[in-house]
Amino acid sequence: MGLLSELWRGLKVTGSTMLKTIGGSGLVTTEYPKEMRHKPQRFHGRHVLNRYPDGMEKCIGCQLCAGACPADCIYVRGKENDPESPVSPGERYGYVYEINMLRCIFCGLCVEACPTEAITMTHLFEMSTTNRQDAIYTRKELLMDESGKVPHMFPDDELADLDELNTADGWLRATAPSGVAAYEGVQMWQGTPGAASWDPEPSQEERDRASEGDDG
Amino acid sequence: MTWAEFWIIILRVVLTFGLLLVLTIVNVWLERKVVADMQSRIGPNRAGPYGILQTVADGLKLFFKESVTPRKVELGMYVLAPFLAVVPAFLIFMMVPWGAPFMIGDQEVALQGADLNVGLLFILAMSSMAVYAVVLAGWSSGSKYPLIGGVRATAQAISYEAAMGLAMVAVVMFSATQGDGGTLSLAEIVERQSGTWGDIIPAFEPVARFIPRWNIFPQIVAFLIFLIAIVAETNRAPFDLVEAEQELVGGFHTEYSGMRFAMFFLAEYVNIFSMSAIAATLFLGGWNGPTFEGSVPAIISGILPTVYFLLKTYAIVFLFFWIRATLPRLRYDQLMSLGWKRLIPGALGWLILSTFVIAFRQFGVPWG
Ligand code: SF4
Numbered sequence: 001m002g003l004l005s006e007l008w009r010g011l012k013v014t015g016s017t018m019l020k021t022i023g024g025s026g027l028v029t030t031e032y033p034k035e036m037r038h039k040p041q042r043f044h045g046r047h048v049l050n051r052y053p054d055g056m057e058k059c060i061g062c063q064l065c066a067g068a069c070p071a072d073c074i075y076v077r078g079k080e081n082d083p084e085s086p087v088s089p090g091e092r093y094g095y096v097y098e099i100n101m102l103r104c105i106f107c108g109l110c111v112e113a114c115p116t117e118a119i120t121m122t123h124l125f126e127m128s129t130t131n132r133q134d135a136i137y138t139r140k141e142l143l144m145d146e147s148g149k150v151p152h153m154f155p156d157d158e159l160a161d162l163d164e165l166n167t168a169d170g171w172l173r174a175t176a177p178s179g180v181a182a183y184e185g186v187q188m189w190q191g192t193p194g195a196a197s198w199d200p201e202p203s204q205e206e207r208d209r210a211s212e213g214d215d216g
Numbered sequence: 217m218t219w220a221e222f223w224i225i226i227l228r229v230v231l232t233f234g235l236l237l238v239l240t241i242v243n244v245w246l247e248r249k250v251v252a253d254m255q256s257r258i259g260p261n262r263a264g265p266y267g268i269l270q271t272v273a274d275g276l277k278l279f280f281k282e283s284v285t286p287r288k289v290e291l292g293m294y295v296l297a298p299f300l301a302v303v304p305a306f307l308i309f310m311m312v313p314w315g316a317p318f319m320i321g322d323q324e325v326a327l328q329g330a331d332l333n334v335g336l337l338f339i340l341a342m343s344s345m346a347v348y349a350v351v352l353a354g355w356s357s358g359s360k361y362p363l364i365g366g367v368r369a370t371a372q373a374i375s376y377e378a379a380m381g382l383a384m385v386a387v388v389m390f391s392a393t394q395g396d397g398g399t400l401s402l403a404e405i406v407e408r409q410s411g412t413w414g415d416i417i418p419a420f421e422p423v424a425r426f427i428p429r430w431n432i433f434p435q436i437v438a439f440l441i442f443l444i445a446i447v448a449e450t451n452r453a454p455f456d457l458v459e460a461e462q463e464l465v466g467g468f469h470t471e472y473s474g475m476r477f478a479m480f481f482l483a484e485y486v487n488i489f490s491m492s493a494i495a496a497t498l499f500l501g502g503w504n505g506p507t508f509e510g511s512v513p514a515i516i517s518g519i520l521p522t523v524y525f526l527l528k529t530y531a532i533v534f535l536f537f538w539i540r541a542t543l544p545r546l547r548y549d550q551l552m553s554l555g556w557k558r559l560i561p562g563a564l565g566w567l568i569l570s571t572f573v574i575a576f577r578q579f580g581v582p583w584g
């Protein structure tokens with residue numbers, strides 16, 4: 001009898017869930033292409049290569065991202081800048097830059113490794129292609145143009161939401177610097193890709209004040 | 217046999233077969249929808265209104281897929297096994313009366329594939345045949361997971377078939393007291409459940425005349441045992457150790473693909489429906505129910521019995537889905553101990569008890 005009453009308890013759970021679902025509440029899934037779900041701020045989507053507000057490329061071709069990538073899917077070749085018309089403020093710039101999106105696990109370690117915030121992630125994740133070649137994103141697809149617009153592989157695709165390419169994953173903002181909670185929301189880094197301006201970094205005194213009372 | 221009789225037999229078989237196929241297609245969809253609802257999901261909703269054509273789409277897809285034959289299979293058995301699964305599944309339902317007989321001219325058409333006088337025995341035989349399909353599929357695949365699935369199927373079928381048979385015996389024995397001698401014909405068993413208990417137990421007339429004369433009331437324990445046994449017999453969760461995706465990939469059908477896999481799939485759902493139909497027939501009075509003859513048009517009172525039959529059957533089919541969405545799979549030793557230590561002794565005890573009750577009612581108590 002204990003068996004049957006336990007069974008009944010279980011049946012009640014599923015039964016009431018069913019009634020709730022039929023009543024139209026408590027759905028945990030959505031009809032995806034028709035109805036997009038809100039993405040959390042730190043959602044890891046497609047990468048983008050950023051520029052400085054003056055139009056210079058941020059990537060200095062150092063290959064640290066390629067070294068950090070656990071999936072080994074970034075290929076970078078640096079090239080000396082021409083002193084007359086430099087592409088990046090550094091000594092070199094990312095001359096070849098490829099990410100194989102089929103291998104990428106969207107861990108964000110490349111973003112963490114990059115010393116110049118050249119590579120960041122956006123909220124776009126609709127990247128299906130019909131051939132493997134298209135899944136390898138090159139400089140052409142990754143790099144934003146001088147006005148801060150990020151290119152989309154298939155801009156005519158009905159699922160292509162170009163706004164998502166302009167939303168940064170927010171990882172940098174949320175964890176820098178040294179993970180001190182008091183800095184949450186303080187704009188230390190550029191919040192969005194593109195040439196947008198951002199608040200100047202707070203001075204050292206301000207930072208000390210902000211971290212007062214914080215053991216970190 | 218005259219030509220008229222011949223055509224009526226053809227008509228009966230085609231009608232029954234058609235009903236079964238259509239309802240099976242609906243059932244696959246229904247299960248996915250019900251389980252989705254129970255898991256707060258939407259479920260299939262792309263093909264057709266409410267996704268009801270999903271099964272058709274899946275069937276078409278499987279039809280056009282290659283049937284991969286692995287190198288190590290025992291070819292003959294491997295090809296035969298899916299047919300061994302499907303044919304008994306369809307034959308079982310042929311025994312079930314699914315509506316009141318009607319007249320075409322002067323010929324009576326019973327809505328039943330065939331009315332064997334050993335219907336129940338035939339059902340038991342066919343449901344045991346279906347186990348061969350699983351065992352042979354598992355063995356002939358030449359790979360270890362299907363083999364384990366097949367071996368499990370043997371042991372499971374033996375233990376639960378015993379309980380199922382014993383539960384059936386109790387009903388058949390009871391049903392024998394309700395009419396003129398014992399019968400194994402399903403049409404006859406249904407016939408004997410018509411009316412209400414009012415005519416049988418005059419003492420409780422005022423109450424009893426609202427209770428239909430279904431076998432479930434005197435045979436509730438047999439009904440429960442039968443229900444559990446048919447879930448196990450059709451290899452459904454929580455007794456789906458034969459398939460057990462998490463342990464055995466796909467169990468006995470791991471090596472099957474394309475149309476051959478589709479046949480196993482079809483057989484499973486046909487079995488669910490026919491077993492539920494048999495439970496409804498044996499315990500819930502089959503197609504019996506108030507038809508309001510005379511006060512509604514003849515066509516409605518002709519269709520109502522089929523509606524009652526489907527309602528009762530779907531109540532049990534729904535229970536199948538509900539239990540599947542609720543219970544986790546049993547461990548193998550739990551399956552065995554439930555079968556041998558609880559169901560079979562329970563069924564035997566109930567059988568003995570009802571034998572005594574029936575005997576005392578028939579022949580009087582020895583001390584009286
Ligand atoms: S997100 Fe991770 S896997 Fe993808 S490119 Fe960056 S480091 Fe590699």
Ligand code: SF4
Pocket residue numbers: 058059060061062063064065066076094113114115116117118119
């Ligand atoms: S993206 Fe960053 S880490 Fe990668 S090569 Fe460019 S500057 Fe270096």
